[in-house]
Amino acid sequence: MKLVIGIVRPEKANDVLEALYRAEVRGVSMSRVQGHGGELERVETYRGTTVKMGLSEKVRFEVAVSDDFVQTTIDALCEGARTGEVGDGKIFVLPLERAVRIRTGDADADAVTPVDK
């Protein structure tokens, strides 16, 4: 069991979701975060106050998957999020100790495997 975290451009979030659905990765959380990678800072001016925006809007996907699904998930994240420009984001894969599906009490691999109703 792994937790795959993908941090991507907000404008690519829909493409990532599409790619994940196509790869049949069903359980996804996403949140808006601000981050800084290697991209150039945007310079903005508000009534004479000029600022460098050091943080960019990003979207963070969290996907808990069984080990077989890790590569599929990574591929889908890359496919959906890549533009080729600096700032496309990162993927982190973390070991996952336990998982529980609240509705049924299913544990671990069962909990992260989608069930058909």
Added chain:
Amino acid sequence: MIDSGDTAWMLVATALVLMMTPALGLFYAGLVRSKNTLNTFMMCVAAIAVAMVTWALIGYSLAFDGTGSLIGGLGNVGLSGVTFAPREGTAIPELLFMAFEATFCIITVALVSGAVVERMRFGPFLLFAALWSVLVYAVLAHWAFGGGWLQSGGTLDFAGGIPVEMGSGFSALAAALVVGARKDYGRQALLPHNAMYVLLGAGLLWFGWFGFNGGSGLSTGHASVLAFTNTLLCPACTLLVWFVLDMIRGRKATAIGAATAIVVGCVAITPAGGYVSPGWAMLLGAVAALPSYAVIAWRTRTRVDETLDVLAAHGTAGLVGILFIGFFAEAAWNGVGDGLFYGDAARLGHQAFAALVTPAYAFVVTFALLKLIGLFTPLRASEHQEAIGMDVTQHGEEAYVTGEGAILITPEAGLEGERPVADPV
């Protein structure tokens, strides 16, 4: 002779109509995605800047100097001769008349921007706005109000169904076709980011419309009172019918639908306001909802990304209002002429003729104008810029900036100063 009552009302009405442009900015800005909020509003602000200047320089003269058939003269270029003397046929100073009509030109330019938001570059839009305000708006205003061939031929248009509503609506269709669809159109759900802005904008538009229609009598006379009251009655009926249509289609009356209905109702009564009785104005409001509702439903199923449905709200409802005069104009109320229903069948012919030539002219000239500008400079932002959003790429600002992670650039340090954030590994 100058009438002080007329002048006082027209001063207020002019300010009311000017307010409609930022109100439209709110309406439009609420309908786009949050990353394009400022750019969308700025297009309306730009219309004030550009169209006011072109109007003073040449637009007013082409629209209102002389009674040439197709175009006015050059006698008032640069506002020469526009003074405190009353405008012929009115009891208000020509200077005030010019200002009142200028606000119409401004809002019409702003309306067209609704077709191209979220992708058109700001610079080319400024150029387009300047040329369009002269080549399309001033010409149509002359046809309808300045003694041009439609007005002298017997077409009635009280407050701008021809130049403002049909002019903007059919130009918007042409603009959408030339500029092309947003890159995500038809692939992703592109949703309004703030329905409250949309409702607030619609409310302020309605408020301003009392100056727009109520002022178009250019006096405090019967026609103005009639148009003012009809501007209350007609959109109320449109709203009710829109609720019903929404409930039939999706079981729920929607807020953004209501905002749209307010605009549709105000548009429909614009040409007819001073010509039809209050009762018929209520019918017009109800009738006008149907074609606009249908055009919105149809348009969203096509590849035509006429983004904010200017054609449906303005072109279609304006056309309905123009035709409606042909049936239900009533000399007993307007003192000018009857429609088919009251014995003058020719009236309908005049109205139908205007409903044919106006869309054709607006569409063709706008199409050609944008193609021409496109030869010299790209009309749209790059896909990358479109993805980041027009606020940051066109204006270097964001509507909903948090300030988190913003680093102040002091004049001493300048842009090339020490990078205060870690370099990426």
